[in-house]
Amino acid sequence: MMDTNDVTARQVYWRENRRWMLILGTIWFIVSLGCGVLWVEPLNQLQVGGYKLGFWFAQQGAIYTFIVLIFVYARVMARLEKRLGFEEPEA
């Protein structure tokens, strides 16, 4: 059986996990469907080098941001697991 500490720790873990998913998921939406599709016209009024900004997000910037988002998520979850004692043994 699970003891009460374990149950609470699991609830904390899941709540924190959902909070990070929401934060990072919002950024994911903003850089791709937001900057790359919905707001592409106003952003295209701005120019960065030879790139129109909206076009840059759609063909470059969104992809770079996705990579950062995954590594940030991996990092915060690893820290959370360490704090709550949920680290897996290395296989």
Add this chain to the structure above:
Amino acid sequence: MSLTETTYLVVGASFALYIFIAIRSRAGSTQEFYVAGKGIHPVANGMATAADWMSAASFISMAGLIGLSYNGYGGSVFLMGWTGGYVILAMLIAPYLRKYGKFTVPEFIGDRYYSNTARIVAVICLIICSVTYVIGQMKGIGVAFSRFLETDYETGLFSGMVIVFFYAVLGGMKGITYTQIAQFCVLIFAYTVPAIFISLQLTGQPVPQIGLGSTLADGTYLLEKLDRTLLDLGFQEYTTSVRGSTLNMAAFTASLMIGTAGLPHVIIRFFTVPTVRAARTSAGWALVFIAILYTTAPAVAAMARLNILQTLEPQPGQHLAVAERPAWFKNWEQTGLLGIEDKNGDGLIQYSADPDTNELVTLDNDILVLANPEIAKLPNWVIALVAAGGLAAALSTAAGLLLAISSAISHDLLKRTLMPDISERQELMASRLAMAGAVLGAGYLGLNPPGFAAGTVALAFGLAASSLFPALLLGIFSKRVTREGAVLGMLAGIGVTLAYVFQHKGIMFIPGTSFLGDLPPNWFLGIEPNAFGVVGAIVNFSVTLTVSRLTAPPPASVQQLVEEIRVPVSSS
């Protein structure tokens, strides 16, 4: 050495490498055959996932799709869609399925929804999306062989099948993983080398991603020049031409994203790493390796398009004479990928957006990548490398898909449903036989491609997005979703997506059987069939949640299972 000889040498060397790896990594147990013993390092798995993911279409066709068919900005749907899915995979799917720790995607669905019906429905969805996908790879292998090695299509396809057969049947996931790592190295090298040369020639900038935003020799920005040239010829501006409508672009991008996160051959790659933590970082590495190609592709698209435009019309009003066209132009005319017709008989080639006066009558998407090295006057070994890269992309994706298909048959259908009493040795034998059957079946379909092969992308992504993805997501994030809800949801999601694709593209893509016609005015809210997966997913979610409310909640053991997969360590 002639080009053909060089190509044989480079392709032959890459094949020898794959066979060497296959012999070194035979599978000795079902655990090794299905999930490579769960011992793959996250960076290595990231590389294998990238090769698994990037198909013949990504390598050969995507730059052309972006640069030609979708005229620049419109092609962004592929770039964002096929990379953004990895964020969903890393946060919402992969870690929990890795914690669950079994072998296949239908296995999770069957266990979570405490029902063999759900398992079978998932197996059917998996087979439909993987088979349509694998036909495209088989065709890619045949085409790459026939174009570069001057063999006929059948010989090319057969050679490819022998190689896949060898390492997939012997090594299963273990053999596939190590060959995919080698194939990634070949394909990424083959893709970036010509791109770097082209970028240097046009902009003096060795990094294509920066070159795309840089200036040409005459001081104007590359993209500005491309925009202006295309406008002059009657096309839309490269950097702003929207595909359909904003809603269509958003739906298309979203469908590809959630389709990516629901495709079984990608998901099972994350079963091969040792821990949940490794599954998350591995998704990040996979995207790093994928992004090398996916951020280079838009540069190749724009630069190759500009190169072709400048070959045809070096100065405004000064057209290329038919008699003076370069050698690469004539070479690719023979393959049918390029075609000219001097309509006004002036001996010059006029390229324009107007079909009545346009004299470049055929300009195939694939030409942008395939002819790139020749247009840029690169040495023969670079052209040979592109051939080996295209083959590596097709072989690695085919092998991943075939493993997803064969493990669903030998593990889910046989071991978990029909013959639960077979021993591990028997199951390993069955999985090898299933793999052999899958290779032969895919080869047969590659030789006799059915009419619906043209709709590969629409079906594979639409189906994965509308059937498996919602079932997986809700299975992890809700304890209340029931087997009735999941089964009906999957069927409704697939049904709606298939019906929409068929009514516009023809039943099983047979021309003439589409009852609404493939016409934009008939599209639901202006969403094209390829982009409809997201609507199917919404239908699936709604049906699943509604039916689950009306049926008895899942048993306590299933709710406990959901509780368990959410946290990396087991409860005490």
